[in-house]
Amino acid sequence: MNSKKNTLTIENLSYAYENGDRKQKVLNDINATFESGKIYAIVGESGSGKTTFLSLISALDELQDGDIKYNNKSLRKITGQEFRLKYVNIVFQSYNLIKYMTAAENVEVASDFDNRKADPNKYLASVGITAEEGKRLVGRLSGGQQQRVAIARALASNSPIIMADEPTGNLDEDTEDKIIDIFRDLAHKDNKIVIIVTHSRQVAKRADKVLTLRRGHLA
Amino acid sequence: MFKNMLKRSWLSIKRKLGRTIILTLIFFMMANLVLAAFIIKSAVSAQMDYAKSNLGGTVSIQADMETIRDNQKEDIEKGGDPSEMFKNMARPSIDVKTANEIATSYTSYIKDYSYEVSASANSYNLEVVETKGPSMSGMGMPGGFGFGKESSDDDSTLDSDITISGINAYAYIDGVANETITIKEGEYFDEDSADAAMISYEFAELNSLKVGDTFKIKNIYTENSVKLTVIGIYDSSEARANANTIYMNTETAAKFLSTDDYNDGNYDVDNVNFYMTNSDLADEFVDKINTEFTELADENLKVAVDTSEYDRVASSIESVGGFANTILIIVIVAAVIIVTLIVSINVKDRRYEIGVLMSLGASKKNIIGQIITELLIVGTLGFVLASVTGTIFAGTLGNAILDSQTASSNEQSEKNFGRPGSMSGMPSPMGGSSSSRGSAPSMPDMSDDSNMKDIMKAGRDSEIVELDINARPEDYLLLFVTGYLVIILALIIPSVNIMRYQPKEILTGKE
Numbered sequence: 001m002n003s004k005k006n007t008l009t010i011e012n013l014s015y016a017y018e019n020g021d022r023k024q025k026v027l028n029d030i031n032a033t034f035e036s037g038k039i040y041a042i043v044g045e046s047g048s049g050k051t052t053f054l055s056l057i058s059a060l061d062e063l064q065d066g067d068i069k070y071n072n073k074s075l076r077k078i079t080g081q082e083f084r085l086k087y088v089n090i091v092f093q094s095y096n097l098i099k100y101m102t103a104a105e106n107v108e109v110a111s112d113f114d115n116r117k118a119d120p121n122k123y124l125a126s127v128g129i130t131a132e133e134g135k136r137l138v139g140r141l142s143g144g145q146q147q148r149v150a151i152a153r154a155l156a157s158n159s160p161i162i163m164a165d166e167p168t169g170n171l172d173e174d175t176e177d178k179i180i181d182i183f184r185d186l187a188h189k190d191n192k193i194v195i196i197v198t199h200s201r202q203v204a205k206r207a208d209k210v211l212t213l214r215r216g217h218l219a
Numbered sequence: 220m221f222k223n224m225l226k227r228s229w230l231s232i233k234r235k236l237g238r239t240i241i242l243t244l245i246f247f248m249m250a251n252l253v254l255a256a257f258i259i260k261s262a263v264s265a266q267m268d269y270a271k272s273n274l275g276g277t278v279s280i281q282a283d284m285e286t287i288r289d290n291q292k293e294d295i296e297k298g299g300d301p302s303e304m305f306k307n308m309a310r311p312s313i314d315v316k317t318a319n320e321i322a323t324s325y326t327s328y329i330k331d332y333s334y335e336v337s338a339s340a341n342s343y344n345l346e347v348v349e350t351k352g353p354s355m356s357g358m359g360m361p362g363g364f365g366f367g368k369e370s371s372d373d374d375s376t377l378d379s380d381i382t383i384s385g386i387n388a389y390a391y392i393d394g395v396a397n398e399t400i401t402i403k404e405g406e407y408f409d410e411d412s413a414d415a416a417m418i419s420y421e422f423a424e425l426n427s428l429k430v431g432d433t434f435k436i437k438n439i440y441t442e443n444s445v446k447l448t449v450i451g452i453y454d455s456s457e458a459r460a461n462a463n464t465i466y467m468n469t470e471t472a473a474k475f476l477s478t479d480d481y482n483d484g485n486y487d488v489d490n491v492n493f494y495m496t497n498s499d500l501a502d503e504f505v506d507k508i509n510t511e512f513t514e515l516a517d518e519n520l521k522v523a524v525d526t527s528e529y530d531r532v533a534s535s536i537e538s539v540g541g542f543a544n545t546i547l548i549i550v551i552v553a554a555v556i557i558v559t560l561i562v563s564i565n566v567k568d569r570r571y572e573i574g575v576l577m578s579l580g581a582s583k584k585n586i587i588g589q590i591i592t593e594l595l596i597v598g599t600l601g602f603v604l605a606s607v608t609g610t611i612f613a614g615t616l617g618n619a620i621l622d623s624q625t626a627s628s629n630e631q632s633e634k635n636f637g638r639p640g641s642m643s644g645m646p647s648p649m650g651g652s653s654s655s656r657g658s659a660p661s662m663p664d665m666s667d668d669s670n671m672k673d674i675m676k677a678g679r680d681s682e683i684v685e686l687d688i689n690a691r692p693e694d695y696l697l698l699f700v701t702g703y704l705v706i707i708l709a710l711i712i713p714s715v716n717i718m719r720y721q722p723k724e725i726l727t728g729k730e
Contacts, residue, residue, distance in 0.1 A: 055723045058578075060578065060721075060722045060723040060726060061721070061723040081577070081580060081581075081582050081583075082580070084577070084578060084579070084580045085579075085580025086580070089578070089579070090578050090726070092726060096571055096574065096575045096578070096726060097575070098572045098575060099572075100230060100231060100234035100235055101230060101234070105230060109223075109227070109575075109576070109579060110579055112223035112224075112227070112579070112581070113223075113579060113580045113581050113582075113585065114580065137234075153579075157579060157580075
């Protein structure tokens with residue numbers, strides 16, 4: 001286990017959407033620090049800005065005000081594409097797997113862009129997907145299996161930060177538990193920073209730290 | 220990274236088989252049309268070059284009827300007697316030395332030339348074949364149409380029953396050109412065949428003459444007998460052919476002229492034609508003759524160009540070439556539009572995949588690269604398949620267009636001239652039915668029999684009934700270059716769309 005403490009720091013993060021002539025602020029001067037080896041749950045009501053927050057810290061959207069730093073390296077000094085490639089991987093509620101690929105091929109894609117050779121079966125096995133299941137097109141797997149494949153892909157990317165947007169939203173309770181176990185292992189055993197945006201109390205209960213987004217503030 | 224991109228492209232091609240088949244078919248059809256257009260264009264270009272060199276046109280020296288009529292009119296206005304004038308008027312003609320001089324002075328312009336010496340003879344102690352009605356070969360006889368005085372003597376008082384057709388090369392005999400005359404025994408004469416004669420089968424039978432036999436006929440003016448050797452016996456399928464026509468070279472035929480007409484070997488010749496190496500040179504050649512041989516105009520002769528055969532053939536093949544160009548433009552534009560639409564739809568369908576790849580750190584260039592690679596692979600497959608079928612398709616398409624153009628050309632020709640566009644033999648501008656090849660002092664290639672045959676064959680076969688469809692390596696190269704350009708052009712709009720994609724909008728479903 002890698003015990004080095006990595007940190008993701010959010011500094012004065014603000015974000016506003018254009019709404020006609022006026023701007024509607026959804027994130028207001030947020031400051032937070034996320035450490036490796038911990039799993040964080042971000043909760044909040046619908047429309048509280050959870051998805052916007054996740055998009056910003058995973059570099060899917062451009063920063064307006066404030067900064068995001070990984071081990072003091074500013075996102076403003078590199079491109080979003082580079083930040084995603086090196087530091088962050090995202091697991092979505094709807095899995096977002098590539099349909100014409102098998103489970104193993106979907107996992108393999110994660111290492112396509114940084115010239116690494118990853119053994120997909122190793123990552124699939126770590127989330128409970130057998131090599132045989134790995135050969136199937138993802139459309140032929142259950143929802144739970146597809147979410148595990150998405151997590152395996154995040155693992156294969158070798159990113160130190162794993163973001164997850166409602167990763168158990170489409171799953172039953174038993175499967176949800178197993179998926180949370182995997183995320184906990186990612187944080188506790190693989191020393192990754194795991195941030196999960198969720199509505200689920202079950203997920204929040206098992207996180208190391210729960211942060212609530214309310215009226216643009218994170219507490 | 221490229222290897223990974225290639226792998227993803229290949230997976231997409233393999234697993235999305237329906238899309239791959241549709242795209243391959245589109246590229247295959249496009250490539251067939253593009254390749255056909257290129258092959259047809261090449262064939263047209265080759266055919267044009269062939270037509271230029273083989274139907275290069277004919278430059279002839281002929282009577283300047285317009286000047287002659289103007290002169291007559293002027294004389295009549297001055298009080299001249301029209302009937303007397305007509306009787307004394309000699310047909311404008313060119314002497315053999317001048318004809319040879321023109322030919323030898325411009326060897327780079329012409330590939331061959333011909334002229335004729337026509338005369339009559341008396342059968343002496345031989346039987347002649349009875350003729351019914353007017354004979355065809357009589358049209359080339361002295362004293363032709365429009366001129367009262369042909370010879371220094373009055374031919375009408377002389378007893379002649381044999382027609383002498385002096386032609387130094389048999390290939391320029393009309394009957395040989397249009398294949399109504401074939402050699403039955405012996406061989407054709409050539410310009411070196413001194414005192415050799417080619418007689419008709421009927422004439423030979425009547426007089427029990429065989430190849431190698433000799434016989435004598437008389438010059439109707441001098442009463443001198445000329446001994447001729449039978450070199451060949453011909454058969455004519457022409458119903459109105461005069462079986463008493465004896466073909467020989469011009470030197471031999473000149474022995475049957477009057478002493479005045481013989482003019483110490485510088486006798487006049489008719490039907491002087493120069494066959495151009497290239498139709499483009501005809502006007503320049505005419506200018507040179509007019510500048511260097513001003514005496515021709517003094518003799519009421521004019522130099523005329525006839526490239527009608529080339530022009531007619533060229534217009535048909537040019538139309539085919541134009542059609543091929545139109546096909547090419549339409550196909551390229553249509554292909555760009557169709558492929559753009561398909562790729563745009565495809566890119567829209569794959570936006571989640573694109574978003575996922577972006578979330579994994581793929582650059583937009585990398586994503587566009589994957590789509591280009593997929594299209595290049597599928598396109599290459601379509602182009603390779605079309606390379607196999609394109610030549611066959613080009614042959615069918617090209618010849619169908621040519622048939623249509625030729626039919627239209629013939630229809631127009633029939634409307635204009637009352638006969639189909641296909642003409643036999645070479646033009647005979649001076650009105651005679653046959654022409655003879657001049658004896659050619661030091662003309663390069665002029666003595667080459669195959670050269671003359673080619674010229675006459677080109678005349679006969681000037682109707683291009685089939686395009687010579689053969690794909691050259693350049694055609695395949697052009698196909699692939701054009702095909703890949705189409706793919707690149709078709710990718711512009713989808714690529715702009717990809718560049719505008721924001722992964723957040725795609726992946727969080729907030730498009």
